[in-house]
Amino acid sequence: MKMEGHYNNPIVLQRADPWVYKHTDGYYYFTGSVPGYQEIEVRRAKSLNELADAERHNVWQAHETGPLSRLIWAPEIHFIRGKWYIYFAASDNEKIRDEHHHHRMFVIENSSPNPFEGEWVEKGQIKTQQESFSLDGTVFTHRNELYYVWAQLGPAIPGNSNLYLSKMENPWTLTGKELLLSIPEYDWEKVGFKVNEGPAAIQRNGKVFITYSASATDENYCMGLLWADENSDLLDGYSWQKNPVPVFETSEENKLFGPGHNSFTVSEDGSQDLIIYHARPEKNHSGDPLDNPNRHAHVQAFTWDEQGFPVFGIPGE
Structure with a gap:
């Protein structure tokens, strides 16, 4: 059995x-934000250790102008109802910190069984009920219904981004109620930015x-946890x-x-739950941390406590 210590982080x-x-x-299948923020790259391998040198494809390139031309952030690849989808955020403005918050969420689709083949088709913007800065959309299926969770600036809520939840009519369209799921309320959620x-x-x-x-994407970045009973609405x-x-937070040691x-994923033999995350090898000493490309992808096994909650431990543990 491949234990966590065998991963080459x-x-x-x-x-x-x-x-x-x-x-x-x-x-x-692996994807993530590519430095320069101008493309979506997907790579694949039969083991996580092989991803570093794996087969990779540039599956989508930013437009020259318009809302899909700048700051291509946080792509996610999913297989939903027999087709491949990649969700990502994009802007029409090079300024990472822009008062107008141009980022919006988009999705592309590929109907080929192999996402390295076929055509990736732009399905357009994931439109929410309030038209404002939004990013980091993800999907999950619960009781045969598709849900979408994302981060968005609430115009009436002080701060930078909150979390929202909605059902989906299809993999590119929200439907019905949009729940305000979480806002930055604790001190550790508001260091540098209220995020x-x-x-x-x-x-x-x-x-x-x-x-x-x-919080901000420097050494103050950390992870929180929400949960609901599976039988609840x-x-x-x-x-x-x-x-x-x-x-889950910084380990200086x-x-x-x-x-x-x-x-989240599972080990090669399916026996362990794994968390995939990015972290920096040092503090961000100067400039906007989003301009610093030293965020690297790591993998770590985690366990569950007697109450059924995840125990992520310490990064690098």
């Missing part, structure tokens, strides 16, 4: 917001868990609870700073 260099999806064909972003869902032990990232705000402290924007 970091598994991929300079890929922030790492997303790993293990498909039925036995491949791990809840980068959600990822995992369902275990009768619960739906959503991890997310908080997920679009009822009272169904959800929030951990008052971070569940292990030189892993600002861990976050994670995804």
Whole structure:
């Protein structure tokens, strides 16, 4: 059995917001934010250690102008209802910190069984009920219904981004109620910026868990946890609870700073749950941390406690 200690961390260099999806064909499909923020790259391998030098394809390139031309952030690859989808955020403005917050969420689709073949078709913007800065969309299926979780600036809510939840009519269209799921309320969610972003869902032990990232993307970046009973109405705000402290944060001892924007997968033999996350090998000393490409993708096994909650431990543990 491949234990966590056998993973060659970091598994991929300079890929922030790492997303790993293990498909039925036995491949791990990996994507993440590419420095320069102008393309979407997908790579695949039969083991996580092989992703560093794996077969890779540039599946989509930013437009020359317009809303899909700048700052291509945090792509996620999913296989939904027999087709491949990649969700990502894009802007029409080079300024990372822009007062108009141009980022919006988009999705592309490929109907080929092999996502390295066929054509990736632009399905357009994921439109929400309030037209504002939005990013980091992810999807999960619960009781045969598709849900979408994302980060968005609430015009009437102080801060930079909150988390929202909605059902989907199809993989590119939201439908019905949009629930305000979480806002930055604790001190550890508001260092540098008031941020809840980068959600990822995992369902275990009768619960739906959503991890997310908080604060600025430097060494203060960390992960929080939301959960609801699997039998509850997920679009009822009272169904959800929030951990008052971070569940994964900087380890100075292990030189892993600002861990976050994670995804979940399982080990090669399926015996272990794994968290995939990015972290920096040092603190961000100057400039905007989003301009620093030293966020690398790491993998770590985690366990579950007696109450059925995930125990992520310490980065690099």
